Amino acid sequence: MTETQTEAQPLSFEEALEKYDPVLGFEVHVELNTKSKMFSSAPNAFGDEPNTNVNEVDLGLPGTLPVVNGKAVESAIKLGLALNCSIAEYCRFARKQYFYPDLPKNWQTSQYDEPIAYDGYLDVELDDGETFRVEIERAHMEEDAGKLTHAGTSGRIQGADYSLVDYNRTGVPLIEIVTKPITGAGERAPEIARAYVTAIRDIVKGLDISDARMERGNVRCDANVSLMPKGTTDFGTRSETKNVNSTRAVEQAVHFEIRRHAGILSTGGSIIQETRHWLETSRTTSSGRPKSDADDYRYFPEPDLVPITVTQEWIERLRAELPEPPAVRRRRLREAWGYSDAEFRDVVAAGLMDQIEETVEQGASPAVARKWWMGEISRLANARDIEPAALGVEPETIVALNVLIDEGKINDKIARQVLEHHLEGEGSPAEIVQARGLEVVSDDGALTAAVEKAMAENPDVVEKVAGGKLKAIGALIGPVMKETRGQADAGKVREIVLAKLGIEG
Amino acid sequence: MADISRADVEHLAKLAHISMSEAELEKMTGELGVIVDSVKTVQEAAGEDIPATSHPVALTNVFREDVIGHTYTAEESLANAPDAEDGRFKVPAILDEE
Amino acid sequence: MTTTPHSTDLIRLTAAEMAAKLRAGEITSVDLTQAHLDRIEAVEPTLNAFLHVSAEEALTTAAEVDKIRVAGGAEAEKLHPLAGVPIAIKDLIVTKGQPTTAASKILEGWMSPYDATVVEKIREAKLPILGKTNLDEFAMGSSTEHSAFGPTRNPWDIERIPGGSGGGSAAAVAAFEAPLALGTDTGGSIREPGAFTGTVGTKPTYGGVSRYGAIAMASSLDQIGPVTRTVEDAALLHELIGGHDPKDSTSLPEPVPALVDAARTHDVAGKKIGVIKQLATGEGYQQGVLDAFNSSLDALREAGAEIVEVDCPSFDYALGAYYLIMPSEASSNLARYDGVRYGTRVLPEEGPLTIERVMGATRAAGFGEEVKRRIILGTYALSAGYYDAYYGSAQKIRTLIQRDFDAAFEQADVLISPTAPTVAFKMGEKTDDPMAMYLNDIATIPANLAGIPGINVPAGLSDGLPVGIQFLAPAKEDARVYHAAAALEELLGGKGEVIWQQIPDLASSSVDV
Ligand SMILES: [Mg+2]
Numbered sequence A: 001m002t003e004t005q006t007e008a009q010p011l012s013f014e015e016a017l018e019k020y021d022p023v024l025g026f027e028v029h030v031e032l033n034t035k036s037k038m039f040s041s042a043p044n045a046f047g048d049e050p051n052t053n054v055n056e057v058d059l060g061l062p063g064t065l066p067v068v069n070g071k072a073v074e075s076a077i078k079l080g081l082a083l084n085c086s087i088a089e090y091c092r093f094a095r096k097q098y099f100y101p102d103l104p105k106n107w108q109t110s111q112y113d114e115p116i117a118y119d120g121y122l123d124v125e126l127d128d129g130e131t132f133r134v135e136i137e138r139a140h141m142e143e144d145a146g147k148l149t150h151a152g153t154s155g156r157i158q159g160a161d162y163s164l165v166d167y168n169r170t171g172v173p174l175i176e177i178v179t180k181p182i183t184g185a186g187e188r189a190p191e192i193a194r195a196y197v198t199a200i201r202d203i204v205k206g207l208d209i210s211d212a213r214m215e216r217g218n219v220r221c222d223a224n225v226s227l228m229p230k231g232t233t234d235f236g237t238r239s240e241t242k243n244v245n246s247t248r249a250v251e252q253a254v255h256f257e258i259r260r261h262a263g264i265l266s267t268g269g270s271i272i273q274e275t276r277h278w279l280e281t282s283r284t285t286s287s288g289r290p291k292s293d294a295d296d297y298r299y300f301p302e303p304d305l306v307p308i309t310v311t312q313e314w315i316e317r318l319r320a321e322l323p324e325p326p327a328v329r330r331r332r333l334r335e336a337w338g339y340s341d342a343e344f345r346d347v348v349a350a351g352l353m354d355q356i357e358e359t360v361e362q363g364a365s366p367a368v369a370r371k372w373w374m375g376e377i378s379r380l381a382n383a384r385d386i387e388p389a390a391l392g393v394e395p396e397t398i399v400a401l402n403v404l405i406d407e408g409k410i411n412d413k414i415a416r417q418v419l420e421h422h423l424e425g426e427g428s429p430a431e432i433v434q435a436r437g438l439e440v441v442s443d444d445g446a447l448t449a450a451v452e453k454a455m456a457e458n459p460d461v462v463e464k465v466a467g468g469k470l471k472a473i474g475a476l477i478g479p480v481m482k483e484t485r486g487q488a489d490a491g492k493v494r495e496i497v498l499a500k501l502g503i504e505g
Numbered sequence B: 001m002a003d004i005s006r007a008d009v010e011h012l013a014k015l016a017h018i019s020m021s022e023a024e025l026e027k028m029t030g031e032l033g034v035i036v037d038s039v040k041t042v043q044e045a046a047g048e049d050i051p052a053t054s055h056p057v058a059l060t061n062v063f064r065e066d067v068i069g070h071t072y073t074a075e076e077s078l079a080n081a082p083d084a085e086d087g088r089f090k091v092p093a094i095l096d097e098e
Numbered sequence C: 001m002t003t004t005p006h007s008t009d010l011i012r013l014t015a016a017e018m019a020a021k022l023r024a025g026e027i028t029s030v031d032l033t034q035a036h037l038d039r040i041e042a043v044e045p046t047l048n049a050f051l052h053v054s055a056e057e058a059l060t061t062a063a064e065v066d067k068i069r070v071a072g073g074a075e076a077e078k079l080h081p082l083a084g085v086p087i088a089i090k091d092l093i094v095t096k097g098q099p100t101t102a103a104s105k106i107l108e109g110w111m112s113p114y115d116a117t118v119v120e121k122i123r124e125a126k127l128p129i130l131g132k133t134n135l136d137e138f139a140m141g142s143s144t145e146h147s148a149f150g151p152t153r154n155p156w157d158i159e160r161i162p163g164g165s166g167g168g169s170a171a172a173v174a175a176f177e178a179p180l181a182l183g184t185d186t187g188g189s190i191r192e193p194g195a196f197t198g199t200v201g202t203k204p205t206y207g208g209v210s211r212y213g214a215i216a217m218a219s220s221l222d223q224i225g226p227v228t229r230t231v232e233d234a235a236l237l238h239e240l241i242g243g244h245d246p247k248d249s250t251s252l253p254e255p256v257p258a259l260v261d262a263a264r265t266h267d268v269a270g271k272k273i274g275v276i277k278q279l280a281t282g283e284g285y286q287q288g289v290l291d292a293f294n295s296s297l298d299a300l301r302e303a304g305a306e307i308v309e310v311d312c313p314s315f316d317y318a319l320g321a322y323y324l325i326m327p328s329e330a331s332s333n334l335a336r337y338d339g340v341r342y343g344t345r346v347l348p349e350e351g352p353l354t355i356e357r358v359m360g361a362t363r364a365a366g367f368g369e370e371v372k373r374r375i376i377l378g379t380y381a382l383s384a385g386y387y388d389a390y391y392g393s394a395q396k397i398r399t400l401i402q403r404d405f406d407a408a409f410e411q412a413d414v415l416i417s418p419t420a421p422t423v424a425f426k427m428g429e430k431t432d433d434p435m436a437m438y439l440n441d442i443a444t445i446p447a448n449l450a451g452i453p454g455i456n457v458p459a460g461l462s463d464g465l466p467v468g469i470q471f472l473a474p475a476k477e478d479a480r481v482y483h484a485a486a487a488l489e490e491l492l493g494g495k496g497e498v499i500w501q502q503i504p505d506l507a508s509s510s511v512d513v
């Protein structure tokens, strides 16, 4: 490293945006969820004993040859279509050559000047419902590298005595999505960054081509940031923050890099082109590796693999298999359900869109579905410190509970108890109501007795009601409920009181 | 004589990860110059309009079913390893970071 | 042992004859295999054709075949025609249970955990594997002098090289150490040693034989092929190892053509044979080679073939294209030898112990001079700013060469040329002059660049040294080269017997058992 980065205090975000326009760029790597690897038949699996999900191909043994996983190619085409890309009629793999111990052949099989998908765009939805178009440069297929563990006091690469290599991840199929430079983002740059990565994650999940678990590295983002002085159009030198693995972190990394660049530039310094690391604890980035002349990857077409040609028929067959794009689906559901923007945003944030959609499909009203999922179920999940979707409540349970309410067999309060019993494994709502005798008391005899008792014990209330203050009936409902152990129907109680007092309801 | 300097060869040796002594670099520079001189004649005949052939026999779309095949045990994977620890290949410190 | 013919006679049979005697129960595979092992023991101190001999394994396979034959019945019926006939394998092809070194120190001690596809086929057909044969390190050379484990000598004159890179396989077959061997041919490594040792060797159509398990030098040029003493034997072995392999993406989907049938048909009347103008004359061709070539043409003409001249002008650029494409691909293919996962690891003598420096020291100590030369050349040809001028231009030449061949095959059924411009040269004669060594491949490399099949067939001797003739055919028309080569073999005296009577006796009388 000959040049050293100019150090300067980062500017505040507001100040930075007054002086500069940010330019963003993203390289997102998506790990596919194929059964086997990109070029070998070893399993594409996570979390196994080191160096056991490998065969001779993955270890780069002498004499081995790659064979392309056809499923991975179809996944790439589908993703290309979902990103509104053109699909190449003809494309090839290339060898990207550099020596690194996590790379068994000391090259990565990737695509260079012939990506399978190119020239697309993605309209990403921002928090206020606005959309921002991100232009896609290309999406190409490649293979993942192995996993290095650095031994030494720090556990980091610097100062490690030695490193250990596990090749289980080598050859896992990846699609790398590269954006064109994103200009015009302004102060919304960090938000756009988050929204873009979230959108990619939702798309690959919706296509069912990736498990899309960012915390496992299924979706990894390299965020490029550069600044240009306001009013100018020449891009500045960029930094590339590598492997940011949550949507929130992407937002924060872009936010920080804008401030850092602005701090350096505004004090007359210059940015050096380098990779940077995201530091989760301090929410800052640290210097990685400078780009240098040594980055000569000597790409050439992979002679061990033959070209891929994609016919229009193939594209159309895959296009027909595509699910509705997540953004389109969200727009459709929001309108169909009639939620307010805020209500809908909360549902999306809670990850409950699928559940509510299914609950509505099975017959509940959108309002009822939202009330249950965003209310009681979220509360129970929260108490257990898990995601609401992970609580294990099926949409049909909610529908069944609601039917019981509508039929007047139970009230809301009982329904909540039934749900808890259901989660404890006591069976369906109907079974629980039956077994526990929770059905609302609507038998007139028992109820009338309870109402008479309550009226006798509360003459002052009766007087108020008789005097026209109908709201006072509420004060009688409590004692009746107590008498009937909560199984009284409040409407029925009201009816009986009014009838006894000879008042027209 | 092709315009290949000792510094060029030193750079190539670095890219190729082959340590070379001064004497080797010197010798290689001379030999490379001679060889490149005699092979660079290809440029004379390689017209703009001529397509490149990367594969001698044209095949396309050779794919594998997405089916899991055999794997090695950690012991088999590491059987030829110069150094290993905890079921993993052991390598000296990495200074440079990708 | 008692029923066996004299073992020195046994080893001089063709593989087809050995197979017939095995089938007829006249000899046993154990005796046949032992006879070859004895011969190996006798001549190896002189020749060094083998890097590893697997006597025990070979005899075990042989005993298995004998047992099946004795038992008879369906199992015996199912045996492959070559079952029990021993074979040697170039040490560039990986084998389980036997070391594979590519004649490089960097792979010393490496044991492959898997078999090459061709080795699987050989094991399935139950050919006893005698061992692994010597070669130029990573198949980079034309003389087998670049082996890290010492050169192989030519059995016709032990002061001379046997050709390369497959000098070990060629010498072993020529010296009756093995009736069959596997070679690999990237720019002539089967055919050129064939010419220098009087053996038959085929470079199949690219994709005709699986490359899975052949240690790659230049992926788009490499092919595994047979090395034998007769055309028929080559066809038998080629049919065994050929065919589609799903593990090799460049493997042709078609089944192997009927090569043995082609090798048993000798009629060339009416066939058009094209003499490649660029490969039949010019400087560097020895008179003895041209004489043998012309005699061959005369013989073919007399047999009714029509000899035509074809012009392949881009062949003038073939050597340049080859020495760009081959080192480029090789520089990449050999990147994996870094001392991390397998093979030798060498620590730097001084300075800090970082992985970069360990890789550098490992590759410096593990690779020989020629390998380093090609890696550096290939790294140069692929590096930023040079790609278009070198690798890119070379691939265009490839297109031109294919077009020349296409045009030539419009005029002729097969093409013919001397396989090498000279006979086997003296050891050490060209080791200090890489370009002189490279010029050896001038006639063989166009076939690799175009992906078409080629065969070497011996065409007599020049001053006691073999001269080889090469036939070339269009891609997937391997049967044509077998047909033409078998015809010439027949015309020149039948299965090379004439030349084999003249090979010096290398072994002492102690070989006889
Ligand atoms: Mg990248």
Ligand SMILES: [Zn+2]
Binding pocket: A029, A142, A176
């Ligand atoms: Zn990538």
